[in-house]
Amino acid sequence: MNTENKTFFEKNIERGVEKGILKYSEDNKKIIYLKLGKNKEDKKYNILDPEEKVRASYFTELVLDYGYSKNRIALELVVPKRTPKDLADIVIFADDENKNPYIVVECKKDGVSDAEFKQAVEQVFGNANALKANMAIVVAGTTKEAFNVKDYKQLERVENIIADIPKINKEIPKYSFIKKENDLKIVSKDDLIKALEKSHDTIWQGGKLAPTVAFDEVSKLLFCKIKDEKDTKNNEIYKFQIGTGEKPEDVFERVNKIYAEARKFDEEVFKEDIKLAPEIIFGVVRNIQGINFNGTDLDSKGVAFERFMEDFFKGKMGQFFTPREIIRFAVQMLKPKEDKLVLDPASGSGGFLLNAMDYVRELADEEFPDSPEEHFRMWHNFAKDKLYGIEINDQIARVCKMNMII
Secondary structure (H helix, E strand, C coil): CCHHHCCHHHHHHHHHHHCCCEEECCCCCEEEEEEECCCCEEEEEECCCHHHHHHHHHHHHHHHCCCCCHHHEEEEEEECCCCCCEEEEEEEECCCCCCCEEEEEEEECCCCCHHHHHHHHHHHHHHHHHHCCCEEEEEECCEEEEEECCCCCCCCCCCCEECCCCCCCCCCCCCCCECCCECCECCCHHHHHHHHHHHHHHHHCCCCCCHHHHHHHHHHHHHHHHHHHHHCCCCCECCCCCCCCCCHHHHHHHHHHHHHHHHHHCCCCCCCCCCCCHHHHHHHHHHHCCECCCCCCHHHHHHHHHHHHHHHHHHHHCCCCCCHHHHHHHHHHHCCCCCCCEEECCCCCCHHHHHHHHHHHHHHHHHCCCCHHHHHHHHHHHHHHCEEECCCCHHHHHHHHHHHHC
């Protein structure tokens, strides 16, 4: 498989294989966890199962990034006093004898619905309480939610949310994501598409909002996410995330502040306030807080957002999008230059404008390969002063700007 096409989980599993904690079976249909638990046994599971990919990926993180010993990790542990019988996906023990459960992990495939995620939360709490573990975490693809189980009542699900489980011999962190120090994850276009779809479903709430309104609200929060990534300085805490002990209202207030600052940059992009309840914003932040939108390569990002938009606008609004191949052909025939004015009188989602900008950026690659300042000036000034679009539909015009910002 081409490296560029691999998902975050597949790349993570490769890390585990390279470090000798995982191994593929000869037919590549099984993943083998090597010398696991106190008895140092190999465990073999079906890697073609999307849920298993998530578990193998997170297992790699637990050992290589969090520092937990394989000897203190068990898979498919039978949970006592559970009816029907339940198996905990991953259990991390506090001791080498594997007698004191410390953290219980429930893994789900990427892209599960909010209802399925909520069900997984209840499942992990049942297992964690039965095992008398200190903490619990649900990992559903790129979406995670961790809890302090030990110090709260059994039915608490809000006040005991923590930013993340701690690394070995560390305290529970106040925040999980810090620029450069514990940075956001770069993902594939397929991972991005699923994250965007999950966020839209969270906002849409199964039909409580009109699809077009839901799309607008997704765009607003993406705008905040991208601005936060750009504005946060090295070794500073990202604002677009959920911290330990924070309630939905705390996260809403911080995101709304980012949005107010972003609107000053271009008031035409979003004229209206965020119209979502704090609980909904909390859910969206949970879905995308760990993803690095700015760091993900331009092509993957462009394809992901375009495919997400096309699925939405074709399905919900009957819009027509010019195929990418025709756009590229037209732009290459036009051969735009940095000193020429480019106008698309029916710009739609901005496909022609984006490709014209990329064309000039490629010219800058050729003309200024060793001068980052001149390279940036050439294409940036073209995008700022020479690139125009006209679009009669206000919502699609905002989408076009959002597409170009991303």
